[in-house]
Amino acid sequence: MQKKSEMGNHIVFIIGVLCSIWLLYRLVKFIYPYIHRSNLKKYLVTDAYAVITGATDGIGKAIAIALANNGFNIVIHGRNPDKLQAVETEIKASYPECNVICLLHDASKSSQMNLDGIEHLPITVLVNNAGVGPINELAKFSGNQIDEAITLNTAFPSQLTRSLLPHLSKQSLILNVSSYAGLFPPPYLAVYAGTKAYNNAFSISLARELENTEVISLITGSVNTGSNTKPVTFMRPGAATYAKHVLAIVGCGRKSIMPYWPHAIQTFLISLLPEKMIDNAIKKAMQKELSRPS
Numbered sequence: 187m188q189k190k191s192e193m194g195n196h197i198v199f200i201i202g203v204l205c206s207i208w209l210l211y212r213l214v215k216f217i218y219p220y221i222h223r224s225n226l227k228k229y230l231v232t233d234a235y236a237v238i239t240g241a242t243d244g245i246g247k248a249i250a251i252a253l254a255n256n257g258f259n260i261v262i263h264g265r266n267p268d269k270l271q272a273v274e275t276e277i278k279a280s281y282p283e284c285n286v287i288c289l290l291h292d293a294s295k296s297s298q299m300n301l302d303g304i305e306h307l308p309i310t311v312l313v314n315n316a317g318v319g320p321i322n323e324l325a326k327f328s329g330n331q332i333d334e335a336i337t338l339n340t341a342f343p344s345q346l347t348r349s350l351l352p353h354l355s356k357q358s359l360i361l362n363v364s365s366y367a368g369l370f371p372p373p374y375l376a377v378y379a380g381t382k383a384y385n386n387a388f389s390i391s392l393a394r395e396l397e398n399t400e401v402i403s404l405i406t407g408s409v410n411t412g413s414n415t416k417p418v419t420f421m422r423p424g425a426a427t428y429a430k431h432v433l434a435i436v437g438c439g440r441k442s443i444m445p446y447w448p449h450a451i452q453t454f455l456i457s458l459l460p461e462k463m464i465d466n467a468i469k470k471a472m473q474k475e476l477s478r479p480s
């Protein structure tokens with residue numbers, strides 16, 4: 187009898203040790219990407235260029251400036267010539283040695299952009315960032331609005347990546363800006379959430395396909411930008427702070443990650459709540475959002 191209970195204690199002890207090792211492993215796996223040293227410099231070959239889509243505002247503009255600050259020449263894409271010019275001027279003023287090239291293209295109208303001026307350049311970084319996320323009941327969208335959002339958010343980055351792949355330098359980096367909405371789709375964002383799930387799956391698939399190219403899907407939470415004008419808080423960083431976190435996770439070894447660690451902790455804590463509670467809270471929040479004057 188005593189032998190049996192000793193055996194039982196041993197089994198409980200072994201299970202306890204195994205669970206602790208597993209928890210420790212999960213913790214280290216979670217923390218590592220946020221404390222490791224970025225290997226962005228690996229992509230800074232002579233005259234290296236970075237291409238950033240949707241670089242006239244918000245996250246794209248902030249990443250373009252952060253890359254210029256790290257010594258890259260920059261190709262900025264946008265649909266508004268005045269805003270493109272303004273970003274070019276801003277970058278040149280802070281980094282006079284940086285070459286800036288502008289690509290003007292409305293990517294909601296056509297997914298294929300003319301790349302004539304940039305194909306010969308030593309491009310080592312591509313950031314697929316341009317995207318929109320209109321909030322509405324699905325039935326209230328026009329057919330064109332849906333087509334345009336899908337073209338901009340999914341077809342455009344796919345076509346651009348395909349076109350640039352043969353021209354990218356041997357060692358290169360592709361960052362695809364996805365969203366929390368692609369993993370946990372909120373109501374009134376059905377089309378946007380679908381496109382962001384696409385960005386994530388596209389990115390992970392490509393990461394598994396390409397040998398010498400680092401491909402990372404950036405699962406983005408709330409960031410203060412041109413389209414998300416709610417105030418900056420600890421949980422909603424400004425675009426420049428977010429861009430710093432993005433460049434810091436380069437080389438982390440993950441195919442898909444929330445670059446801003448408070449977003450990752452927030453997501454983990456939310457996932458512990460009962461699903462019904464999450465559904466109700468998110469619906470209320472989105473209805474409030476929907477009723478905000480645009």
Ligand SMILES: NC(=O)c1ccc[n+]([C@@H]2O[C@H](COP(=O)([O-])OP(=O)(O)OC[C@H]3O[C@@H](n4cnc5c(N)ncnc54)[C@H](OP(=O)(O)O)[C@@H]3O)[C@@H](O)[C@H]2O)c1
Binds near residue numbers: 291293364408413
């Ligand atoms: N901010 C957030 O909370 C958040 C959360 C999750 C994911 N994201 C993702 O982050 C990315 C950037 O969003 P953001 O918040 O930085 O938005 P933003 O400030 O509105 O910037 C969007 C950029 O995309 C450009 N763009 C929009 N429509 C375009 C079109 N038809 N053709 C070419 N360029 C176009 C914009 O140009 P204009 O300057 O001419 O408008 C701008 O440069 C998006 O993919 C978005 O889904 C953002």
